[in-house]
Amino acid sequence: MARAVDSVFLLTDFGAGSHYVGVVKAVILTVNSRAIIHDLSHRIRPGDVREAGYVLEASLPHLPPRSLVVAVVDPGVGSDRRIACFYGDGPTILAPDNGLLTGVATDGSVRVVEPERLELAPPASHTFHGRDVFAPVAAKLSLGLDPRRVGSVMRDWVAWPEWHPIQDATGAWSGTIVHVDAFGNLITNLDATGMGEAIGRDPVAVGGATIQQWGRTFSHVAPGKLLAYIGSTGHVEIAVRDGSAAARLGVENGAAVRLGPLES
Numbered sequence: 001m002a003r004a005v006d007s008v009f010l011l012t013d014f015g016a017g018s019h020y021v022g023v024v025k026a027v028i029l030t031v032n033s034r035a036i037i038h039d040l041s042h043r044i045r046p047g048d049v050r051e052a053g054y055v056l057e058a059s060l061p062h063l064p065p066r067s068l069v070v071a072v073v074d075p076g077v078g079s080d081r082r083i084a085c086f087y088g089d090g091p092t093i094l095a096p097d098n099g100l101l102t103g104v105a106t107d108g109s110v111r112v113v114e115p116e117r118l119e120l121a122p123p124a125s126h127t128f129h130g131r132d133v134f135a136p137v138a139a140k141l142s143l144g145l146d147p148r149r150v151g152s153v154m155r156d157w158v159a160w161p162e163w164h165p166i167q168d169a170t171g172a173w174s175g176t177i178v179h180v181d182a183f184g185n186l187i188t189n190l191d192a193t194g195m196g197e198a199i200g201r202d203p204v205a206v207g208g209a210t211i212q213q214w215g216r217t218f219s220h221v222a223p224g225k226l227l228a229y230i231g232s233t234g235h236v237e238i239a240v241r242d243g244s245a246a247a248r249l250g251v252e253n254g255a256a257v258r259l260g261p262l263e264s
Contacts, residue, residue: 005092005142006064008037011056011071012130013044020128024072024135031139040069047075049100050160051253054178054187056093057103058233063091070138071095078126083113083133084157087147094138099160107155113137114151165190165259172260173198175236177206177253184244188257190236198259204228204238206257207249211238218242 008028014020025037040059044052052073063069074081074096082097086105094113095101101110115122115133118140123132137150165175165188173195179187186206192199203212213220215227223242231237236259238245246252 004144005066005068006036007067008035008138008142009040009059009063009067009069009091010037010042011040011044011052011059011069011073012042013046013048013052013073014042014130016042018042020130024070024130027131027135028139028142031136032142035139035142044073045253047073048253049073049075049098050163050176051179053100053103053160053163054189056095056100060091060093060104065090067091068138068141069093069095070134071100072130072134073100074098074129077129082154083129083137084154085111085113085137085141085147085150087111092141092147094134094141097154097158099158099163101157102159102163105157105159108153110154110157111147112151112154117149117151118145163189168260170260171198172202172258175257175259177251177255177257180246180252184240184246184248185231186238186245186249186251186255186257187231187233188236188238190257190259192230192234192236195236195259199230199236202260203262204236204257204259206238207251207255209249210262 021042028035069091084097086093086101088109120136165173167173175189177186178189200214203210211226211228213227215229218241221227221241226240240248
């Protein structure tokens with residue numbers, strides 16, 4: 001059944017201020033001049049599908065249920081990678097089938113976008129499907145196109161097996177840094193809800209440093225000191241009070257992180 005879309009949210013790695021963003025919006029508005037388009041983020045590290053997936057997963061609970069997210073972090077653009085449409089009780093999501101949907105999609109609710117079924121013109125470019133494919137499909141969805149009409153059900157959509165942290169025989173958790181925010185805080189994929197007493201007790205190792213100090217807020221430590229804490233999304237994060245943990249430790253997205261007893 002068709003469902004009107006109240007808002008369209010764009011999530012890309014195009015960069016803030018990029019004309020690519022404006023062009024995508026223009027294509028949507030050419031088809032649906034009443035579309036309300038918001039910027040979720042355009043500061044995803046170029047090609048970083050894992051970071052985009054984290055931002056999508058963290059943002060989704062706060063978006064209006066009758067909204068559409070167009071996520072274009074697409075290092076495989078122009079290849080035989082597919083474009084996926086996920087729909088359910090909440091926002092509809094349009095994204096490349098490259099693992100970006102791992103944290104939010106469920107089997108049976110993902111469809112492959114079939115441009116011929118939607119009577120889309122062939123892409124004018126092999127490298128800008130954000131403009132030539134994602135935006136036209138998004139425009140049709142914003143006008144009320146039933147997501148089930150974009151194509152057939154995908155049973156084999158790409159899911160990253162390492163999306164979630166792994167616990168070893170000692171009880172320690174191994175994960176990764178999935179996002180570095182504007183303050184230099186390091187957000188991990190360690191979800192505190194499933195880690196029991198390790199939270200607040202065990203040290204966190206990352207970038208050659210071992211952080212034993214936990215706190216509820218940055219003010220729990222003196223300026224310049226490192227601390228571990230539970231961030232606003234419920235994930236373990238590392239920060240430097242009045243500074244940048246990323247700069248201090250010299251790490252970025254993809255760096256390994258460990259939560260557990262000190263290794264002997």
